[in-house]
Amino acid sequence: MSSEGQRLARFNELAAAYGTDLYRYAMWICGNDALAKDLVQETYLRAWKALDSLNDQGAAKSWLITILRREFARTFERKVPKFTDVESVEVPEDTELEPDDRIEIQLLRRNISKLPPKYREPLLLQVVMGHSCEEIAELLQISKSAVMTQLFRAREQLKERLQRDGVTGNVHELF
Amino acid sequence: MSMNFSDFIRQLGADPSSKDADFLRARESSPEFAQAAAEADRFEQRLQRAVNIAPPPNLVAELQALASDAGATGETSRSRPRWFAYAMAASVLLAVVVAGSLWRSGPQPTSLEQYVAMHYSHDGERLVAQGAGQTASNIEAILARFDVELTPEIARQVGLIQFCPTPDGVGAHLVLNTPDGPVTVIFIPGTTAKDGQWLSLDGMQGQFVQVPNGTAAVIGGNRELVDNAHNLVQFGFVARNTGA
Numbered sequence A: 001m002s003s004e005g006q007r008l009a010r011f012n013e014l015a016a017a018y019g020t021d022l023y024r025y026a027m028w029i030c031g032n033d034a035l036a037k038d039l040v041q042e043t044y045l046r047a048w049k050a051l052d053s054l055n056d057q058g059a060a061k062s063w064l065i066t067i068l069r070r071e072f073a074r075t076f077e078r079k080v081p082k083f084t085d086v087e088s089v090e091v092p093e094d095t096e097l098e099p100d101d102r103i104e105i106q107l108l109r110r111n112i113s114k115l116p117p118k119y120r121e122p123l124l125l126q127v128v129m130g131h132s133c134e135e136i137a138e139l140l141q142i143s144k145s146a147v148m149t150q151l152f153r154a155r156e157q158l159k160e161r162l163q164r165d166g167v168t169g170n171v172h173e174l175f
Numbered sequence B: 001m002s003m004n005f006s007d008f009i010r011q012l013g014a015d016p017s018s019k020d021a022d023f024l025r026a027r028e029s030s031p032e033f034a035q036a037a038a039e040a041d042r043f044e045q046r047l048q049r050a051v052n053i054a055p056p057p058n059l060v061a062e063l064q065a066l067a068s069d070a071g072a073t074g075e076t077s078r079s080r081p082r083w084f085a086y087a088m089a090a091s092v093l094l095a096v097v098v099a100g101s102l103w104r105s106g107p108q109p110t111s112l113e114q115y116v117a118m119h120y121s122h123d124g125e126r127l128v129a130q131g132a133g134q135t136a137s138n139i140e141a142i143l144a145r146f147d148v149e150l151t152p153e154i155a156r157q158v159g160l161i162q163f164c165p166t167p168d169g170v171g172a173h174l175v176l177n178t179p180d181g182p183v184t185v186i187f188i189p190g191t192t193a194k195d196g197q198w199l200s201l202d203g204m205q206g207q208f209v210q211v212p213n214g215t216a217a218v219i220g221g222n223r224e225l226v227d228n229a230h231n232l233v234q235f236g237f238v239a240r241n242t243g244a
Helices: A003-030 A033-049 A057-075 A099-114 A117-127 A133-140 A144-164 B005-014 B021-027 B031-051 B059-073 B082-104 B112-131 B139-146 B223-236
Strands: B148-150 B158-166 B169-178 B181-189 B198-200 B205-211 B214-220 B237-239
Touching (some): A003 A033, A003 B059, A033 A057, A057 A133, A099 A144, A117 A133, A117 B031, B005 B031, B112 B169, B112 B198, B112 B214, B139 B158, B158 B181, B181 B223, B198 B205, B214 B223
Antiparallel strands (some): B181 B214, B205 B214
16 A cells, blocks of 8 residues: 555544544534534544654544644634533434433533533543543643542532432432 | 542542552442442443434545545645634624623613723723734624624724624624724624714723714724724725625
């Protein structure tokens, strides 16, 4: 295979491996389908341009999310990405869920979107992108212990809000 | 050393999928730990389903096609489609409406002049700093809401433009990088004021300018600057040609 062919194959692997998760993450941070798609496309265009600088394929996920966050920040002309002010992220209806589950999921989604950004972003990096606490710390340039605290509080707040909303089943009494 | 219950709960809340050996051992160390772990697992499943937004169909294929397209055209950054600017403007507008509601929950201005003074003291200086040396790209998308547009002469001096709350809704806040210095223009749609009226502002000079579809408050560091900007704004804001 030619070097250009190898480059293309490598890029296609990145798109297949992380494209969907990046879209989900983008959707959660901007709350708009068109903008999320645009952010992901721009991310991959920049990735294509800079692909030769990615020496460690194992670092690809963090590399891509860094590009996406930077692109989102650039879009809003701010250094740090600002989460959408839209109260509830609009998401496609999942028809495979039972009605009760659907209500619970909608409540969770609404409550995730209401989390303070400092709790929401590490949680999304962990749950959507599958980043470890060490990787999140590096991405957000904060300590690992701060990440752990923010993740704990994010879940704590979600559980508290679910309890307030009347979804009490399976919520550990300590929370 | 074994993990105590409090540390275990903290670890469960922060990193329930942790592969830490102590943590994994603790999960099965007693019924109390096991129950907490099972409940955390159930919560994680729900959380995972909640964040699992369905991607657009063909997303991956479209992303993969980007490389071919970029390679064929030499393009390294996609030019954004026109709708993007309008979508962005719309989402920012929504945020302004929300922010404006909060802002308006404070003391209410009793006149247009007082509104301008309050508005400028709220974020005027910050936005001047933000717009310094910049070139705004979303002018058309924002001003289209008010059926006005800018002539090229003033448009090329706009360093920042964004929606802003007004007493009756939403207006536009502009920062011009003029050769004489930065000038703020607050466009308040659907209002009239005495053209040329000087405004009483804290440490700044301001003047009303009547423009199509509303009033513009022109604010700068000295009278000469504002006087010069008055003409620029008066002839720079024009009714939008919609082609209708």
